[in-house]
């Protein structure tokens with residue numbers, strides 16, 4: 001693993017390479033966190049967090065919402081991207097500019113210029129919530145990376161390879177950390193270990209994760 005300290009960014013921002021095409025930008029989203037949280041609150045006032053059911057009939061412990069042209073949803077018949085929120089029948093809230101700008105900048109910092117996501121999944125974790133190992137592969141095009149922003153309570157992020165057989169590495173992600181994975185790492189298995197209880201000054205007993213993707217273009 002390599003770690004660089006940026007000269008042109010606040011001293012708390014560092015970049016670690018997790019694997020070819022995968023970078024952890026520590027502290028990248030910390031500046032402007034209040035603006036991000038405000039934007040997330042506005043989105044979730046329109047499209048509230050909900051616990052989706054998987055095709056296998058299991059209710060996810062992570063609460064989810066979306067913003068952008070497409071939203072990731074799951075139900076008994078499968079996973080899909082949908083332009084409409086199934087709860088309201090309305091389009092998902094537009095992606096707020098501060099979220100879009102953050103995603104573009106983080107992708108560029110990790111070597112993926114020109115990232116323009118059309119989907120942002122918003123995950124909320126309460127103590128005990130977890131996300132089992134999976135690949136993000138419901139998108140039409142794997143050329144674009146995934147940009148994942150962590151806010152609130154710390155979590156243990158599991159990040160492996162494109163093979164489920166490889167044991168994932170574990171990384172503690174704290175408020176403001178951003179992980180970007182694309183290119184040779186685009187289909188890496190990843191997940192989140194059960195969230196430990198705690199109290200975060202801005203988010204209380206919660207962790208929020210934003211996952212930006214190019215879901216619809218080919």
Ligand code: SIN
Nearest residue numbers: 123148157192209211
């Ligand atoms: C995800 O894979 O959708 C979310 C990952 C995370 O919460 O860090």
Ligand code: FE2
Nearest residue numbers: 134135136190
């Ligand atoms: Fe994922």
